[in-house]
Amino acid sequence: MLLIPCPFCGPRDEVEFRYGGEAGIVRPKDPDALSDAEWADYLYMRHNPKGRLEERWFHVHGCRRWFTIARSTATHEIERE
Amino acid sequence: MSQPFRLPAGGLIDRTRTIRFVFAGRAYHGHVGDTLASALLANGIHFVARSFKYHRPRGIVSAGPEEPNALVQLGLGPHEEPNARATTVELYDGLVAAPVNAWPSLRFDVGAATGLAAPLLVPGFYYKTFKGPLWRPLFEPLIRRMAGLGTAPTEPDGDRYERMNAHCDVLVVGAGPAGLEAALEAARTGARVVIACDAPLLGGTLVDRAERAEWLANAVAELSASKDVRILVRTTIFGYYDDNYLCGVERAASGEPGPRERLWKIRAGRVVLATGAHERPLVFADNDRPGIMLASAARAYIHRFGVAPGRRAVVFANNDDGLSVERDLAAAGVEVAAVLDLRDGEAVVATEGRRRLRRVETASGRRIDCDLLVVSGGWNPAVHLFCQAGGTLRWDDRLAAFLPDRARQKLEIVGAAAGEGLSPPGNALSVPPRRRRAKCFVDYQTDTTADDIALAAQEGMRSVEHMKRYTTAGLGTDQGKTGNVAAFVLLAAARGVSPAETGTTTFRPPYTPVTFGAIAGRDVGALADPVRTTPLHDEHVAAGAVFEDVGQWKRPRYYPRAGEDMEAAVARECRAVRESLGMLDASTLGKIVLQGPDVGSFLDRIYTGRMSTLAVGRCRYGIMCRDDGMVFDDGVVARLDKERWLVSTTTGNAASVLDWFEEWLQTEWTELDVSCTSVTEHWAVVTFAGPRAPALFPELGDMRPMRVVETTLDGIPARIATVSFTGGPSFEVSVPAPYAEALWRAGLAAGAVPFGTEAMHVLRAEMGYFMVGQETDGSTTPLDLGLERLVAWDKEFLGRRSLRRPAHALSGRRQLVGLKPVAPVIEGAQIEPGPGHVTSSYRTAVLAMVANGRARIGEEVNVLFEGRRVAARIVEPRFASPGSAPVPGPPLNVTMPQMAATPMASVRAAPEALERLLGLRPETPNSVAEGDGFRILWLGPDEFLIVGEADLSGTRNVDVTFNREILHIADRGILAKGCGLDLDPRAFPPGRCAQTLLARAQVILEARPEEMLVYVRRSYARYLQDWLADAARR
């Protein structure tokens, strides 16, 4: 079970969190300006790398804050400051 | 008490205590301190099992958890356990065990007698036959009967299981000399140490070899006397997970009252793996007869248990340590007939004896009578946990073994597990058989032979992972602890490469099998999942309600009166709502208070409809979509004040909707100033519905639909909203949770008929109102539901862009319609011509989602289910007209009880702003500041819980006094059974607080000098109290 560093609460067990997927996906400011394909890309397409991934977590059973960490999807190692 | 092979002296057994046990239907005696295996050997029993595929007689090979052969069906009835290893089962008085995979008896076994299965069970047979026509009718049933291990118990488990969370600076796994030294060293620094040992006694090989007894005694004494050292004996660490999180199972000493097993979940700063090494057998012809045993096992039986494993022995090994067992045997009075060193070309090439070894034949042609063959093929370091932790291995030619290479986590691996002190074996692990067909076993438990591995290599299984799956080597309950390395070496040899190149298969948890009971712990039966109840639960029980599960909630489904079945009760309840007055406990609906200047524009983005134009005191129904345009939830938005709104959600989605709001506010629309606070449990809600409802509230009776007022009932704050799901008059009354009962009773006194969820569903279906999760399934848009009027296209909202895709305008999408079938139909039934399906079906109303449904009103279709075909007509989804005009009746006369409660308020503010207002603030996140008559708990960056009386005017606050109940717990050890936080007073001193999970409930913990306070959501309080009571039971 991962020990996830919440910026407010400090390290906590993974079961207290909800996974939020890849970080840095910005919702388009003007969705109407996008083609259907571009909109589908925003909605569904993710990088899914083997290795370093910046990802979002939500401390759902703790302080209820969203935050971003960098984690290796291959080793599960989280980059800690 | 005849135990003919018990040595006159020695061993750590208690010879003064003789106990009786039964194996394979016969009674024997042993001593306290024996394992089942040692007691059987003391009675001269080696033949204890039939093998997995070939039903060959098998004996006891090892003295530990690596045992491949001696598996037994342990215990009876509710205490039965399949595939227990006789080598680790501690003997207790009255123990009953039976061999596995032998029928009708161990001595006469049909499978062995006929040899039926043997030709079917060569490697690859499954794969080659799966596709053939004979697999299902012939081979599969035959193989299922012939191959196997123990049988699953049929009775419910009669034992109790415990769970414990622990935190330490250093966890030492293994209590042999290396583990003990590591534990001593760590303990002397004052660190918090846990040392886990899978045997009942510390010492490992020191015990098995009767070495360094005085050092061992001193070490155990020092560790036992250290305050911060926790010694866990009979505890197998079976899993090493991310970030130094390890799980183990502690078994109760036999005969001890209390739980049978305890699951330990340990988070360690640093881990020392001192897991030792497993000795491996040699591979030669018929190397599996009872009486063939590892040298380490022979030593353990002599020194730990005072048992002679035979009368006349042959020693056969490829290393000095293995050969030296000769001295132990001789000292125990066992005659050693020959010592064969494989490195000198001496070897056993054949063995004889049907149910017990009688004779061996050597390479030089000697035939030696013996009843014991002690073998050693060198050692495999126990790197299982090291590899589970992500560590890599390297092949070591000198030890002919895989050794730890690079660790990934914060751990050290020491002693034999790191290859230290192991005796280097010769190159050979196997001896070619004389007779071509003789079986040379590599993996005893799966009956994998050297020929099988050669066949796998010949058929192109180049990788060890392929070979493993093809031959099943290593797939047994022992996961190939004794056999794997020989299998890898043989595969490498067949391919002409080094084992360094072929590598190993993947090591996965668990190290040894774990019972489902240990994993489930106390989360079984009534505690399997939280049961959430409303403040009116006792009222419903007293009224004889039949409950239904809605998510974790218990909701009354209907209230049958004497002589009524469900249909009659529901019809009566519906009639009451249509004709006079009904009342429903609607407390389970999610309730979220939103505050801030930007709530309107936030809700415009969340809901398909426009909310920002809502006037104070008004309500509006809305639908929210995910950004893919599919309906996510629905509910009513009420504007209580200019900057204070209340959103209601469906019962099932309350948590998801709050999460959804916070996700968008925190991660995307950070420019919006909106705070969300759940008040679901603070308020109880009773819906009064029916033509008589307006009369209940004479001052409000002319309130038009979709209005909300904040008022008082007998001096208690209350909120009344005219929100209807029946189309008729409806007053939704909210009061703080403890006052719900008084409100409910006042309703009864006014003649309101309680109705349940079933009547509610019928009434809404009659109106054609869809229900999230019933009509919708994650692929349903608001347009499919015919609710385009609720979509404001001229503003941006989640899902808008997706709904504008041309695909949503194409014909063929399923649309919500009504159905008039000629006979009752069931939900989920298919509609022809379709596609389409029935989504809600009641006697008076049937709803369906049908392709192009709205254009097909009036069309005749068929409804298909359970092989039947029922004719039906597609109709408008409306089966009733809105309720009739108000009817006079008595007013609601509520008398509220007097009660005192410590006020609690959720405050959203920057810490500095809070300090300016209250004069103090907590120092650090998750800590508590104590003011005059109140405490401040800092729960989130801008979120505080104020407990007590404080003047909060001018802050953004919400009264949450009744959202949670406070439980007082003196013993932190009880909390540690269900909470993963480090609750050691040094880590969690008074003045700390935290939001976390306790059992399966979200809680706030606050450490006070004398006790812990547990703030639990009111609906979970009953569940958590039951859980705590169970955990407090010793």
Ligand SMILES: [Zn+2]
């Ligand atoms: Zn947190």
